[in-house]
Amino acid sequence: MSPRYLTHLDPVYLQETARQIPYQRIHCDLFPAIEVWIRRDDLLDPVISGNKAYKLLFNLLEAEEQGAHTIVTCGGAWSNHIHATAAAGARFGFRTIGIIRGERRPVLSATLQDAERLGMQLRFVRRETYRRRNEPEFLSELGLAQPGILYIPEGGANLAGARGIQLLGQVIEETAPIDFDQLWLACGTGLTAAGLAASITRFSVCGVEVLKAGSSIQRDVEQWLKRLPKPYGAMREPGCTSNHTEADLFLNSTYHCGGYAKNPQYLRDFQKVFECQTGIPLDPVYTAKLMYALHRESEGGRISSGSRMLVLHSGGLQGRRGFREKVLSKRLQN
């Protein structure tokens, strides 16, 4: 399946498109003794890609319901969410404003250049300001607390976003080609992990944290799980208290590889080998760390032999450009 374009803002259409996403068996020697499949949500759309698409489209549906004409959101210079929001705004008829952390550079990142080309208005704010992005006064201080404006938090991490991820979870339950033991995915805010854990009952969910966050992702995920409606399967008999979180969701915090967007040589080498052996492109920030974690865990014998793992390709391939540019500019400086 080649990437297609999401053409309608409609949950039924999104669900139908999600049902067509292929599952691919991975044949290579990086995952000894286990069976690995990957669900290619990077192919959902060339620009509104991966898990961001599910979160974002449900936010845009919310905007439509509220009669909002403008989406305000925030992110860094290479943010997949900013990129997807700019593209989705252009496609579905919303004005978009991106609040970007840090100063405007003379040459914008490829992500922000795309965002501007797609019509997003960029507002650069100092890091101190950006840190307060989840506080209630944030928008009004920027003069953006106005009717007709919908604010989507960084990464699309809100309740509407979680509903989009739950749709993805239902589709995975329905379309999984075999009975998997675990679903592996990369975690940033943890919303995708929470949304999937709250909608999948057939196998457990294992999230690989890509940033050095202490226990904060775990805490956030638990908060989300309390707020999200559970799938039918998780509603056990009366009197049996649901321990859905503990039983079915695991977070692994040992594969951040130095921190968010850190890309050490061993990770670059692994990514190259994986891509050569499988032909599947990864992004350095999320999915490379995810596959690396699965590689190390299986190689170290920490996964029972014969386990059947499904990996979620959550997209983000536009971010690959950041790493090429960084390597280049470092080379030019030397």
Ligand SMILES: *Cc1c(COP(=O)(O)O)cnc(C)c1O
């Ligand atoms: C944002 C992102 C994630 C993390 O999703 P969360 O819901 O924030 O945990 C994973 N993979 C890719 C490619 C992303 O862009």
